Amino acid sequence: MNKKILLFVLLSTGAWVGTQAQSRRIDTVAVAILDKMSATIGDLGSCSVNVNANYDVVSRELGLIKHSDEEQVYLHGPNKLLVRSEGDKGTRSFFYDGTALTYYSMDKNQYGQIPLSVGVVEMMDTVNKRYGIDFPVADFFYPTFVDDILSDAKSLVYLGMTKVGNEECFHIAGVAKDKTFQFWIRHDAFFLPAKVVIVYTEGGQNRQFEATLNDWQVNPNLPDAIFSFTPPPSASKIALVALGNRAPRKVSRTGTGKK
Template sequence: MRQVPWLSAVVAGALLATPALAQQTSGAAPSTPAAAAADNPIDPEAIEALKRMSAFLGTQTAFELVSDGAIDVVLDDGQRLQFGERSTYKVRRPNGFVIERVGDYKDRRFTYDGKQLTVSSPRTAYYAQVDAPPTIRETLAVAQDRYGIELPLTDLFRWSEPDGGRVDDVKEALYVGPATIGGTPTDHYAFREADVDWQIWIATGPSPAPRKVVITDRTDPSSPQFVTTLTWNFKPAFDAQTFAFKAPAGALPIRLTAMNQ
């Protein structure tokens, strides 16, 4: 089976960024898709919308997020299957997170307390722990580079970086129009990169958080997609035990092996 790739470069920014210092601005009214396409393949307002979103996310030192999504898996004969999954995030910057991914075919829990990263599998009752750097930014880099661990929807972490994340990779960008996601008014934008198309719905008003994401892999003729809606809580109640891992009764520790060993 061939699975749509996770974009390793969309929640990594919200974990990584330091609080934004730039003042939030409302920006100009979005242009129409036709006008953007006629003048420039990259609509400046679409890029500015990403930067406003990033500036807002960068001010959030703690948050909870629920991502309800579906991911396509393509069989060798080209048939496309869809699997559902829910990921929940509890984040305390700069040095704590708990990310739980529950899917139709795999469950994983990632716990980081500022000192250790724990990867656990509730279905199989195994867990592995490794020493981790003192910040989320460094820990994510170690997880990916040393152990090949890619956390769910990691591009979201980059989106709270001051430059909007992924902006340098954008080849085309346009404003699609207004839409309502889960009762929240949003603006719908579409972006194209070398091998990937992605769409994002950003809440209007003073809290421009992303509310829906669609990612399309153009390297596969079947164009598999990842689709998710996002529900945010920017006033979470965390305590000292939120980011502490406690092994369930009967769970067995295993070794997390570094790549190239």
């Protein structure tokens, strides 16, 4: 996407792009806002953010059951990531130092490791496809974020200004083949995401994912040591089982792009 789109010109014109055959409506204002957000995140040397997520899990007996997690995300450079999570999935962490991804369950004092020497984005994609491991709001960190949305979207609309908490935000909504989605992007110098809601319409269950992103820190000084894992006393090492070696399940990133 062209990251030099003049946002304020587009906000004044409110232009649309579409195809008559499929009535595909793509609002260039929405595209410009998402482009600005994606460009900012792509230029960060490091960042941290707190993510409060609520999501549905399908129960054959009870239908959709709501769960929640609170996660702290720390990203440094192209190949370091730390995620600390507390919630219905337990208290756990993911450490990636550029050479291996380590999963640690504080509740069970167990850890497992996957050797990898790639960038953070490729690491998240690889372990999601092979092991079914999801990372909070991972799609925002993909350089192809906007292109992925546009490749799948039937419509993408800028709805105007609204508030998330006390912060003014751009409100964007869209529809894809198997989901609807909404983004709230902060109206400040950085255009960082404040909230996301996704409704998965495939199968008629309408599972929902909702997350708020708070306390963004831009280019903080994050020491390399926090991304490395040292096993606590008496911790036991476990094998992380790939999806192909267990009962199959459908896997996708938590987001609106390609599966």
